[in-house]
Amino acid sequence: xxRIVVVxxxxxxxxxxxxxxxxxxxxxxxxxxGWAVPYFDAVMGEAMGRRMAVxxxxxxxxxxxxxFASYWPKQTDNPFTPMLNERRKYVASTTLHEPxxxxxSTLLKGDVVQAVxxxxxxxxxxxxxxxxxxxxxxxxxxxxxxYVLSIHPLVLGSGRRLFxxxxxxxxxxxxxxxxxxxxxxxxxxxRA
Numbered sequence: 001x002x003r004i005v006v007v008x009x010x011x012x013x014x015x016x017x018x019x020x021x022x023x024x025x026x027x028x029x030x031x032x033x034g035w036a037v038p039y040f041d042a043v044m045g046e047a048m049g050r051r052m053a054v055x056x057x058x059x060x061x062x063x064x065x066x067x068f069a070s071y072w073p074k075q076t077d078n079p080f081t082p083m084l085n086e087r088r089k090y091v092a093s094t095t096l097h098e099p100x101x102x103x104x105s106t107l108l109k110g111d112v113v114q115a116v117x118x119x120x121x122x123x124x125x126x127x128x129x130x131x132x133x134x135x136x137x138x139x140x141x142x143x144x145x146x147y148v149l150s151i152h153p154l155v156l157g158s159g160r161r162l163f164x165x166x167x168x169x170x171x172x173x174x175x176x177x178x179x180x181x182x183x184x185x186x187x188x189x190x191r192a
Contacts, residue, residue: 003125003145006135008162009036011152015159016132030159039152043180052083056124061131062093069102092134113141132160140168146190153183
């Protein structure tokens with residue numbers, strides 16, 4: 001049986017919105033886009049490289065998929081580009097239609113919770129990057145097995161959070177932790 005693994009950047013107050021670029025996600029007037037970039041260092045690069053080297057597919061929500069599909073295929077000098085382009089990508093969306101523009105992308109049909117439950121019956125792990133609404137939906141149905149969170153030493157005070165106030169209870173146990181030179185704690189949690 002496969003595992004669903006969430007891999008995300010979060011601030012100390014749990015914000016996950018727009019870590020990479022100022023224009024990445026301005027919903028709700030969010031003005032802190034790109035907040036994670038100043039904290040990136042070799043330790044984080046190595047940790048992300050190890051995570052990306054693990055075989056498996058990706059599961060993305062519509063917003064994250066569209067953002068990634070418009071960005072990653074054009075990044076010819078980035079070592080993550082070939083992996084992202086070649087990896088199987090499952091997309092949760094009720095508004096997109098096939099064929100999807102990014103190579104190796106498949107639109108999930110029907111109820112996303114049921115579709116993901118069926119994917120878990122396979123034998124390859126599935127990583128979720130970004131995709132907060134999708135993660136919260138899957139959490140409510142106890143479908144997330146592991147979280148790899150890069151917790152940044154920063155309080156943003158506003159923005160979309162990974163864990164919502166009305167979210168599901170999830171008991172986790174820490175199985176690994178690394179601290180970057182910039183104070184980012186890369187913590188891996190599994191369901192307890």
